[in-house]
Structures are given as C-alpha cells and as structure tokens.
Amino acid sequence: MLLQPHFLLVSYPVQGHINPALQLAKRLTTSYAAHVTFVTTATAHRRIIQNHPHLPFLTHAAILDGYDENGANSASDSPTKKMIRFSLAGSKSLLELARSLSDHGRPVTCIIYTLLLPWAADVAHQLGIPSALFWPQPAAAFSIFYHYWLDAKQLRTVVYVSFGSLLLLQKRQLEEITKGLMESGRPFLWVLRKAQREAEKDFVIGTEVIEDERGMVVEWCSQVEVLSHPSIGCFVTHCGWNSMAESLFSGVPTVGMPQWSDQPMNAKMAEDVWGSGFRGRVNGEGLVEAEELIRCLDAVMGEEGEGVRRRAEEWREKALEAVREGGSSHRSLGRFVEEFSGHVSQ
Incomplete structure (x- = not known):
C-alpha cells in the first residue's frame, strides 16, 4: 500500500x-x-x-x-x-x-x-525588501493605478525595469538609466525600491518623469502580473534566475544588466543561447551608459528585433508546454512523487 x-x-x-x-x-x-x-x-x-x-x-x-x-x-x-x-x-x-x-x-x-x-x-x-509578503496591504490598492496605466498603453510598447529584491545600484548607474529611458522615447514602468531611494538620498528622478505620461515609477509591483500584461515589450533586468524564468514564461525579451552570482551567466544564456535578449555592455567604470541602454532597447523593440521577439515567444510556448499536464516538467515531478511514495511505503 x-x-x-x-x-x-x-x-x-x-x-x-x-x-x-x-x-x-x-x-x-x-x-x-x-x-x-x-x-x-x-x-x-x-x-x-x-x-x-x-x-x-x-x-x-x-x-x-x-x-x-x-x-x-x-x-x-x-x-x-x-x-x-x-x-x-x-x-x-x-x-x-x-x-x-x-x-x-x-x-x-x-x-x-x-x-x-x-x-x-x-x-x-x-x-x-518590498514584496507581496513583506509589503503592507495598501500596496494591493495602489497596484490598481499601474494596472490602469498599463491598460492605456499600446501592445508591446512598454519597457519594464526592475532589479530584484536585493540589488542596490550606484547613483551614476541610476542617472544613466533615467537618461536612457527618457531619451528612448518609449513608455516605461520602473520599480525603484524604497531601499534604493534611501541608499542614494540625493538621487532624484527629474520632474519630467512624473509629468510625462510615458514614465511611471513605483516602489513595488506584482512582477508576474506585469510581465504577463500585453503592453509589456521588454524587461530591463539584473538577470536573477527568477526574473529570467518569469520573462521566458511570459514571452518577454530582456535587456540584461547583471551584477553578481549567476546573473552574468543568465544574461549570456539569454543573448547567446536562447536568443531572447541582449546584454548591456559596460564602460570602464562598470556602468551601462544611457546610449548603450537605448541601443539595446532599439535592438529588442525596434524593427530589427523581430527575431528576438519571435524567439522569446517560442520559449514561452516551450515553457508552457513543459508544465502542462503530460508535459516534460509535469511528468518529471510526477515520477519524483511516485518514487518517494513507493519508498515510504516500504
């Protein structure tokens, strides 16, 4: 039994x-x-x-x-x-x-x-760390606002920017990102955590970001929901594994800005193996400059990025197929459970 x-x-x-x-x-x-x-x-x-x-x-x-x-x-x-x-x-x-x-x-x-x-x-x-677990309940009500904002944008036009739960960027890098986003001419949703703001207290995003409907800056969002939104066309990310997996499942191409641990490898996989994104090249100070960010955004979201977008969508289909009933991931997990069910019965 x-x-x-x-x-x-x-x-x-x-x-x-x-x-x-x-x-x-x-x-x-x-x-x-x-x-x-x-x-x-x-x-x-x-x-x-x-x-x-x-x-x-x-x-x-x-x-x-x-x-x-x-x-x-x-x-x-x-x-x-x-x-x-x-x-x-x-x-x-x-x-x-x-x-x-x-x-x-x-x-x-x-x-x-x-x-x-x-x-x-x-x-x-x-x-x-702001998140669904460690973020106060009012965040749920606030999320309605960025959802409304995304709903008003055209298909695959928004740049989503987030660097995970732990990473704190230098002030100079924040300034380059701000400049690149503003000069790209593309709408963007940027998650700028409270800890990041407090670490660089003298960093202030220009009022043009607040006044310009193209840009929205929030302290928290539900990343899976945002990546699944049809208006999202690109994900600027630190390339943590969860973020990379979520981008693949959502079919969203990436612009990688890796910092440590497995992030450089994940960025290389996206660019050279999966073909679903590009990695921002750093200057002598180790920073991705505004011009490089714009180049990567154009390469992903412009006319020449059709192949990258197609491969991102192909990976999405493969990932969904794997976890569906009868898929490779579903079967593997089932065998795992069966093996230990038999083991504990002995």
Missing part, C-alpha cells in the same frame, strides 16, 4: 525564494495529494499565513529568528552570538521537526530548497 508522502520544504526567507518554493508546495499538494510542511523563519512565516489561503495537505512551520510579532529585534546579545545561536537552533529545529513528524506516523522526505543562512532573519528588515 502506498502511503501519502510528506515533504519538508525549507526556503530562504525572501520573496524570490519563497514564491517558487510555495508554487512547488502547492503543485505537490493539489496535483499529487502529497503533504507538504513549508518551513521558513518566523517573520516570513507570519506573512505567508496572512497572505496565502489555506490549502489541503499544506501546513507551515517556523524557525525562530529573533524578531517579535511587530518586526522588532528582540535579541539582547551581540549579532555574533545571535548568529551562532540561530545557526545551531535552526539546524536543531529542522531535525527535531522532521523526527517529530516521523514519530507521529508521517514518513518525511526532506527537500532542502535553499539553505537558511545565519543572518537570513535580518534580510527583510535591513534591506527593505
């Missing part, structure tokens, strides 16, 4: 990691009736409970992270001691949670989605 598999899914507590992990959890519970315990830090856990409806077979567990319910740091010792304590307590808590679930008759398969680093609890608080 096959028993219901129980997966322990652990996520790093920021939006870019939580979202895909939750999507995997929901797929496992709704499509395969597997039980999933979703684990992250207490702060992120509270946001998930507030923002996500209950699903059958999906339960949540939290690792204490040193913050109280109001988001205040309740740790009284030094950051070093706190980090060591959190690291040990976090590891011990996970092991005890898995052991407890097994002792209560639920076989557990641990999927370590991403490691919980000792300082992970501070991320949402110190870096000012």
Whole structure:
C-alpha cells in the first residue's frame, strides 16, 4: 500500500525564494495529494499565513529568528552570538521537526530548497525588501493605478525595469538609466525600491518623469502580473534566475544588466543561447551608459528585433508546454512523487 508522502520544504526567507518554493508546495499538494510542511523563519512565516489561503495537505512551520510579532529585534546579545545561536537552533529545529513528524506516523522526505543562512532573519528588515509578503496591504490598492496605466498603453510598447529584491545600484548607474529611458522615447514602468531611494538620498528622478505620461515609477509591483500584461515589450533586468524564468514564461525579451552570482551567466544564456535578449555592455567604470541602454532597447523593440521577439515567444510556448499536464516538467515531478511514495511505503 502506498502511503501519502510528506515533504519538508525549507526556503530562504525572501520573496524570490519563497514564491517558487510555495508554487512547488502547492503543485505537490493539489496535483499529487502529497503533504507538504513549508518551513521558513518566523517573520516570513507570519506573512505567508496572512497572505496565502489555506490549502489541503499544506501546513507551515517556523524557525525562530529573533524578531517579535511587530518586526522588532528582540535579541539582547551581540549579532555574533545571535548568529551562532540561530545557526545551531535552526539546524536543531529542522531535525527535531522532521523526527517529530516521523514519530507521529508521517514518513518525511526532506527537500532542502535553499539553505537558511545565519543572518537570513535580518534580510527583510535591513534591506527593505518590498514584496507581496513583506509589503503592507495598501500596496494591493495602489497596484490598481499601474494596472490602469498599463491598460492605456499600446501592445508591446512598454519597457519594464526592475532589479530584484536585493540589488542596490550606484547613483551614476541610476542617472544613466533615467537618461536612457527618457531619451528612448518609449513608455516605461520602473520599480525603484524604497531601499534604493534611501541608499542614494540625493538621487532624484527629474520632474519630467512624473509629468510625462510615458514614465511611471513605483516602489513595488506584482512582477508576474506585469510581465504577463500585453503592453509589456521588454524587461530591463539584473538577470536573477527568477526574473529570467518569469520573462521566458511570459514571452518577454530582456535587456540584461547583471551584477553578481549567476546573473552574468543568465544574461549570456539569454543573448547567446536562447536568443531572447541582449546584454548591456559596460564602460570602464562598470556602468551601462544611457546610449548603450537605448541601443539595446532599439535592438529588442525596434524593427530589427523581430527575431528576438519571435524567439522569446517560442520559449514561452516551450515553457508552457513543459508544465502542462503530460508535459516534460509535469511528468518529471510526477515520477519524483511516485518514487518517494513507493519508498515510504516500504
């Protein structure tokens, strides 16, 4: 007899990691009736409970992270001691949670989605991460305004600009982006996070951006919804993997401005392998100048960009086909669940 598999899914507590992990959890519970315990830090856990409806077979567990319910740091010792304590307590808590679930008759398969680093609890608080989880509820009402703004734009004409949840750009780079967007003559929606504004307090986007209907600057938006909007014609991105995957699923070509980690590789893949975008070339200071940004936008959205746009759409069809019932991704996940269902029954 096959028993219901129980997966322990652990996520790093920021939006870019939580979202895909939750999507995997929901797929496992709704499509395969597997039980999933979703684990992250207490702060992120509270946001998930507030923002996500209950699903059958999906339960949540939290690792204490040193913050109280109001988001205040309740740790009284030094950051070093706190980090060591959190690291040990976090590891011990996970092991005890898995052991407890097994002792209560639920076989557990641990999927370590991403490691919980000792300082992970501070991320949402110190870096000012705006997201569906860490952004206040009024953002939902505010989103109506950028949706109305996008609805008024023509098909595939808007440049969407966003650099993820963590990246902070230099003031000089912000100025070059502003200049390039304004001189390109194309409408644009730019996500400029609060943390970025506070890091460069003397950076002020010119009043022409506010007064000109072509440009709209927001502190947060639902990226998946924006990329799926028919008015979006290009995505200027830092090339984080989530952003690249979302652009492929949406069929939106990219202009890459990578900074670190896997981002340069992802930008190269988009330009040289997928053929779905271009990478902005940097000058001697490591900056993408306004003229280079304009060149890339023209290459993607102009007449010569027809091939790039066509390949982006082709990748969208391939991605959607893979996750449809019977698709390669759907079959692989099904085999994964079946394998462990058989394993836990023995």
